[in-house]
Amino acid sequence: MQATYCTAVCVVSLALLVPAASGQSSQAIPPSEANFFIGTPAGWAQPKTPWGDPDLQGIWPLNNVGFVPLQRCYARQRYPGADPEKIANCDPNKKFFTEEEFKVLQETASKQSDRFTAAAKGGEAGRAFLTGIVDDMTPQRQTSLIFDPPDGKLPEMTPEGKRLAAQMKSTWPLPGENPVWDSYHDFDLWDRCITRGMPVSMFPFRYNNGLQIVQSPGQVVILLEMIHDARVVSLDDNTPLAPAIKQWMGLSRGHWEGNTLVVETTNFKAGASATNTAVIASPPGNRFPTSDQMKITEKFTRINDQYLIYEIKTEDPVVVTRSWTARFPLKVEPNYKLYEYSCQEDNRMVPDWISVSRAERAGGKPDASSTPPRR
Amino acid sequence: MIQCAMVYFTPSKADSSPFAKFWKVLIVPKTLEVVPLAIIALLFSLQASAQPPARQGSASGIPRMPGGKPNLNGLWQAMTAAYWDLEDHSAQAGPVIELGAIGAIPAGRGIVEGGAIPYKPDALAKKKENYANRLKLDPEVRCYLPGVPRATYMPYPFQIVQSENDVLIAYSYDSAARIVLTAKHREAELDSWMGTSNGKWEGDTFVVDVAGFNGRAWLDRAGNFASDNLHVVERYSMLDPNTMNYEATLEDPTVFTRPWKISFPLYRHREAGARLLEFKCVEFVEDLVYRDAEKKPTR
Numbered sequence: 001m002q003a004t005y006c007t008a009v010c011v012v013s014l015a016l017l018v019p020a021a022s023g024q025s026s027q028a029i030p031p032s033e034a035n036f037f038i039g040t041p042a043g044w045a046q047p048k049t050p051w052g053d054p055d056l057q058g059i060w061p062l063n064n065v066g067f068v069p070l071q072r073c074y075a076r077q078r079y080p081g082a083d084p085e086k087i088a089n090c091d092p093n094k095k096f097f098t099e100e101e102f103k104v105l106q107e108t109a110s111k112q113s114d115r116f117t118a119a120a121k122g123g124e125a126g127r128a129f130l131t132g133i134v135d136d137m138t139p140q141r142q143t144s145l146i147f148d149p150p151d152g153k154l155p156e157m158t159p160e161g162k163r164l165a166a167q168m169k170s171t172w173p174l175p176g177e178n179p180v181w182d183s184y185h186d187f188d189l190w191d192r193c194i195t196r197g198m199p200v201s202m203f204p205f206r207y208n209n210g211l212q213i214v215q216s217p218g219q220v221v222i223l224l225e226m227i228h229d230a231r232v233v234s235l236d237d238n239t240p241l242a243p244a245i246k247q248w249m250g251l252s253r254g255h256w257e258g259n260t261l262v263v264e265t266t267n268f269k270a271g272a273s274a275t276n277t278a279v280i281a282s283p284p285g286n287r288f289p290t291s292d293q294m295k296i297t298e299k300f301t302r303i304n305d306q307y308l309i310y311e312i313k314t315e316d317p318v319v320v321t322r323s324w325t326a327r328f329p330l331k332v333e334p335n336y337k338l339y340e341y342s343c344q345e346d347n348r349m350v351p352d353w354i355s356v357s358r359a360e361r362a363g364g365k366p367d368a369s370s371t372p373p374r375r
Numbered sequence: 376m377i378q379c380a381m382v383y384f385t386p387s388k389a390d391s392s393p394f395a396k397f398w399k400v401l402i403v404p405k406t407l408e409v410v411p412l413a414i415i416a417l418l419f420s421l422q423a424s425a426q427p428p429a430r431q432g433s434a435s436g437i438p439r440m441p442g443g444k445p446n447l448n449g450l451w452q453a454m455t456a457a458y459w460d461l462e463d464h465s466a467q468a469g470p471v472i473e474l475g476a477i478g479a480i481p482a483g484r485g486i487v488e489g490g491a492i493p494y495k496p497d498a499l500a501k502k503k504e505n506y507a508n509r510l511k512l513d514p515e516v517r518c519y520l521p522g523v524p525r526a527t528y529m530p531y532p533f534q535i536v537q538s539e540n541d542v543l544i545a546y547s548y549d550s551a552a553r554i555v556l557t558a559k560h561r562e563a564e565l566d567s568w569m570g571t572s573n574g575k576w577e578g579d580t581f582v583v584d585v586a587g588f589n590g591r592a593w594l595d596r597a598g599n600f601a602s603d604n605l606h607v608v609e610r611y612s613m614l615d616p617n618t619m620n621y622e623a624t625l626e627d628p629t630v631f632t633r634p635w636k637i638s639f640p641l642y643r644h645r646e647a648g649a650r651l652l653e654f655k656c657v658e659f660v661e662d663l664v665y666r667d668a669e670k671k672p673t674r
Contacts, residue, residue, distance in 0.1 A: 049538070049539065050440070050441040050442055050539050051440075051441050057538060182669065183665070183669050184661045184665045184669070192657065192658070192661065193657050194655055194657045194658050195655060212554065214536050214538055214541060214543040214554070215536075215538055216448045216536045216537050216538055217440075217446075217448065218448070219448065219534075219536050221536045221543050221545065223543060223545075223552060223554070227550075228520075228549075228550055228551060228552055229550050229552075230543065230545035230550065230552040230651075232534055232536070232545055232650065232651050234650055237650075239647060239648040240648065242648065245652065247652065247653040248653060248655055249653065251650075337561075337564075338554070339565060339567070340520070340565075340567035340568060340569055342519075342520055342567070342568055344517070344518055344519060344549075344657045345514075345517075345519045345520065345568065345591070350661075350665055350668065351665060351667075351668030354665075354668050354669065355668065
């Protein structure tokens with residue numbers, strides 16, 4: 001422990017010396033595709049924690065990229081400005097919108113009416129909730145979250161991946177599916193308030209997108225608002241991994257490569273969906289399986305006071321024929337408030353959907369108003 | 376050995392009597408050679424009790440953050456039977472017959488200062504009702520969020536992640552977590568299970584004010600409870616590199632006649648490879664929670 005602190009002090013001293021030696025001025029990095037058109041100003045220095053680690057702390061809500069489709073040119077994509085004709089003519093090699101196209105997206109987004117506020121102001125609290133309380137979303141230059149495979153699409157599943165997918169259940173139906181519910185096994189892990197799983201916990205949903213990074217000497221925690229997950233990343237941890245321990249969020253270890261935090265996560269419990277329809281342009285049905293062989297590698301690189309570039313690579317040889325990588329900027333939002341996402345505590349979905357599903361099959365048409373809303 | 380014992384005892388002179396008593400009990404039978412030291416320590420603690428509170432909670436030989444604040448980082452766990460019952464209790468059969476000795480309740484000294492929780496008469500009646508229906512009503516049975524302070528003495532570890540300002544506490548149980556803000560405090564806007572936590576340092580003690588509870592969490596498996604009027608002040612004080620004292624004052628004029636206090640030590644997990652592991656218990660209770668919904672005959 002004391003040795004750690006001695007090391008920490010030495011690192012701090014070094015960190016203080018190095019900028020002084022180099023005159024403390026770094027060159028500006030202009031906006032480009034490489035940095036998602038977010039530049040780094042001249043003279044900007046990577047903030048450091050008092051113990052010398054690059055400081056990534058802050059609230060970085062995922063809804064910053066909530067308008068960005070997971071997959072490029074995906075038939076179901078619904079981002080603003082998208083229409084069927086455009087999708088038909090969509091260029092899978094076009095990774096970024098032009099400046100002109102981006103302006104149109106921004107204008108469209110600024111004109112979006114806030115149905116929640118309108119209903120709430122009109123005194124219709126119930127209807128306000130049913131509009132779906134959606135976090136503010138900002139248009140981005142990128143055309144998809146996925147950058148690899150280069151066409152911006154999820155890779156093909158292996159035969160085993162397809163077999164596993166066919167066994168999965170969800171309240172989110174596949175096209176043409178007419179699902180019935182008789183047991184909690186007929187619901188997915190998100191429906192059941194267990195977890196969103198990985199990697200999809202790191203993608204933007206429609207609401208409760210809070211993500212906060214907290215650091216201490218030796219640890220980085222990625223706190224996720226939805227279904228309250230705290231991903232504890234132990235830094236420079238060389239203790240042997242315990243292969244028998246499987247977790248929905250895996251076991252995460254991290255290290256610094258320059259100012260980039262690299263997090264490697266293994267030891268996953270098989271069975272969560274890697275994708276979720278709450279992320280725009282995801283495959284339907286929340287049935288993209290994950291195995292216990294999955295490995296996820298993430299990179300967090302701060303590029304100025306407001307932004308970091310986030311990258312997440314998923315490898316799962318059991319399920320997919322190749323790895324896939326998403327990359328996007330996150331913006332620090334000190335005023336975003338993470339609320340408690342209690343879920344299991346008031347989850348009426350499972351019992352009520354079972355009850356409605358049985359009533360429907362018994363020939364009774366359930367009263368529309370008694371159909372529980374989706375979470 | 377003697378030196379080591381001194382380290383363990385030095386902080387206890389600054390501590391309130393229940394804790395000093397605890398150490399006496401724990402260490403004396405183990406290592407007889409420290410008995411004289413125990414007496415010295417006891418004398419110290421008597422002497423210390425006459426000293427002004429400003430000196431309380433300051434301990435030497437504890438890990439510190441750059442900047443000098445005590446370093447609370449680590450994986451911690453309580454070693455009491457308070458998760459069964461905050462008050463003194465005998466060993467007894469557990470609520471589920473099938474579990475036999477696995478589910479039986481170990482005896483435990485209470486952690487309530489003064490012995491008993493000062494319930495108002497109505498509230499005491501409700502506590503007894505809670506106890507009688509605990510398998511149905513205890514939120515832990517259904518894997519609900521634990522609330523504060525219950526999260527601290529459940530039989531699961533939790534990790535403190537202390538930055539230069541804010542502190543995150545991540546609990547193994549149900550992946551519960553809370554942020555304790557120290558730089559920019561936040562008022563409780565909505566009632567919640569875990570409440571809203573704001574922290575400050577008083578000397579070497581980390582003091583956390585928790586309010587904004589929804590009143591649904593219990594305090595243990597014996598039906599002890601509070602309402603949404605609950606206000607908790609927690610005090611975390613390092614005693615030596617691997618031990619921390621935890622104290623919480625519970626104030627709730629709806630349920631209790633006066634504020635009351637619990638205190639007990641927290642121990643650092645030191646086993647090789649120790650780290651916070653998931654206990655996402657929702658999936659372990661679905662057969663129970665959805666049993667009725669699934670069995671309901673088709674209409």
